[in-house]
Amino acid sequence: MAALVAALRWNRSGRNKELNMNLAQFREKTLYHGLSLGAVSLVAGLALALTDNTTHAAIRAAEARDLQLSLVQVLPAGFADNDLLKDQTSIKREDGSAVVVYRARLQGQIKGAVFQVGERGYAGEVAVLMGVDYAGNILGVRVVKHGETPGLGDKIDAAKSRWILDFDGKSLGDPTPEKWAVKKDGGQFDQFAGATVTPRAVVKAVKGGLVFYAAHREEIFAK
Amino acid sequence: MKYIDIWKDGIWRNNVVFSQILGMCPTMAVTTTGTSGLGMGLATTAVLVVANMMVSSVRHWVSQQVRIPVYIVLIATLVTVVDLMLNAYLHDLYKVLGMYIALIVANCSVLGRAEAFAAREPVLASGLDGLAMGLGFTGALTLIGLIRELIGGGTLFAQASLLLGPSFAFLELKVIPNYGGLLLMILPPGGFLVLGLLLAGKRQLAKMRQSASGSTPAATVSVHC
Numbered sequence: 001m002a003a004l005v006a007a008l009r010w011n012r013s014g015r016n017k018e019l020n021m022n023l024a025q026f027r028e029k030t031l032y033h034g035l036s037l038g039a040v041s042l043v044a045g046l047a048l049a050l051t052d053n054t055t056h057a058a059i060r061a062a063e064a065r066d067l068q069l070s071l072v073q074v075l076p077a078g079f080a081d082n083d084l085l086k087d088q089t090s091i092k093r094e095d096g097s098a099v100v101v102y103r104a105r106l107q108g109q110i111k112g113a114v115f116q117v118g119e120r121g122y123a124g125e126v127a128v129l130m131g132v133d134y135a136g137n138i139l140g141v142r143v144v145k146h147g148e149t150p151g152l153g154d155k156i157d158a159a160k161s162r163w164i165l166d167f168d169g170k171s172l173g174d175p176t177p178e179k180w181a182v183k184k185d186g187g188q189f190d191q192f193a194g195a196t197v198t199p200r201a202v203v204k205a206v207k208g209g210l211v212f213y214a215a216h217r218e219e220i221f222a223k
Numbered sequence: 224m225k226y227i228d229i230w231k232d233g234i235w236r237n238n239v240v241f242s243q244i245l246g247m248c249p250t251m252a253v254t255t256t257g258t259s260g261l262g263m264g265l266a267t268t269a270v271l272v273v274a275n276m277m278v279s280s281v282r283h284w285v286s287q288q289v290r291i292p293v294y295i296v297l298i299a300t301l302v303t304v305v306d307l308m309l310n311a312y313l314h315d316l317y318k319v320l321g322m323y324i325a326l327i328v329a330n331c332s333v334l335g336r337a338e339a340f341a342a343r344e345p346v347l348a349s350g351l352d353g354l355a356m357g358l359g360f361t362g363a364l365t366l367i368g369l370i371r372e373l374i375g376g377g378t379l380f381a382q383a384s385l386l387l388g389p390s391f392a393f394l395e396l397k398v399i400p401n402y403g404g405l406l407l408m409i410l411p412p413g414g415f416l417v418l419g420l421l422l423a424g425k426r427q428l429a430k431m432r433q434s435a436s437g438s439t440p441a442a443t444v445s446v447h448c
Contacts, residue, residue, distance in 0.1 A: 047300055152409060
């Protein structure tokens with residue numbers, strides 16, 4: 001009986017050793033490299049898909065919340081009483097791109113609009129959200145997305161500097177078109193020491209937004 | 224390797240920035256203020272800990288030939304998952320840290336630690352190595368950021384409350400009032416200047432210690448990527 005157990009045990013360990021030998025050899029084969037890398041990629045891909053799937057709704061909700069908060073920032077308190085996120089329309093610009101416009105109403109009356117425009121900054125696009133009243137006067141401007149240099153160009157961010165508030169109350173006629181530029185270019189808006197490209201992009205974007213609004217006002221409120 | 228050695232290596236002796244000279248891209252790019260350096264450092268630390276533990280736990284069945292691509296897939300996946308999770312569930316923190324997270328994939332100190340440490344050591348030690356290296360990196364970035372910020376703008380930890388919450392507003396100091404700022408320090412040359420001087424300082428310190436004790440310091444590990 002004891003001999004049988006011993007024999008079995010020997011047999012098993014022998015088989016294991018053989019298996020280990022085969023595995024060690026197999027690990028040196030190209031097939032194993034491919035398979036293991038493939039397996040890792042498969043697991044990684046699954047993890048990414050799963051994460052994207054579970055976080056997608058939450059990210060959408062968070063972005064909508066952000067947008068809602070920004071919309072409120074570029075309009076004075078009590079300016080509108082409708083849900084701007086639901087009252088939106090898409091307008092085609094001359095260059096073919098589409099601009100989403102949120103319409104502000106107070107007791108059903110058209111009051112103004114909020115929309116996002118962009119311009120190339122120092123590091124990628126600077127996205128600007130601006131609110132205008134029906135006549136085309138700026139109610140508020142906020143930079144909602146940028147990749148400008150921290151400590152230099154990021155003064156366009158309302159959290160870091162009050163610079164962006166300079167646009168409040170301006171319109172296409174005030175200042176005059178040639179003054180719609182940074183001071184370095186003969187305009188009336190401040191640039192920052194060491195960062196002219198960034199404020200220049202913002203000024204250009206805001207001016208472009210006003211031109212866009214003036215050209216499409218009827219269309220925006222027609223629908 | 225003793226845990227205390229892992230700890231000392233990461234924080235000082237084999238510091239990612241000052242000894243290994245790794246992760247130079249974030250070291251130069253985001254150290255314009257102490258706060259930015261701190262944010263980048265902390266985000267990198269979190270990734271280093273988890274990436275090291277992941278690499279360590281698969282070390283027995285990943286063969287030599289494909290180990291680098293496997294590590295890269297693991298690290299990139301980890302960073303992307305963290306990015307998505309933060310964006311979804313800690314959105315306010317994400318808005319502050321978001322721009323650093325994508326940069327971590329390109330930080331070769333993460334791959335460097337996977338290759339130099341986690342590929343041969345047990346999971347727990349690898350996690351500790353990640354933590355120590357990460358904190359050493361954080362310290363270096365914060366120090367460089369503070370120096371550049373102080374000379375460049377006369378402040379310390381500007382906008383720290385945006386990163387750490389309003390309760391940390393006391394960190395924000397305006398050291399030199401009515402100071403125009405030395406722009407050069409905020410611009411890229413400032414990064415090179417400060418890093419160069421700090422490296423020279425560390426070298427000098429090691430030299431002085433060496434001549435004091437008569438022993439040769441451990442050779443610096445250099446992995447280039």
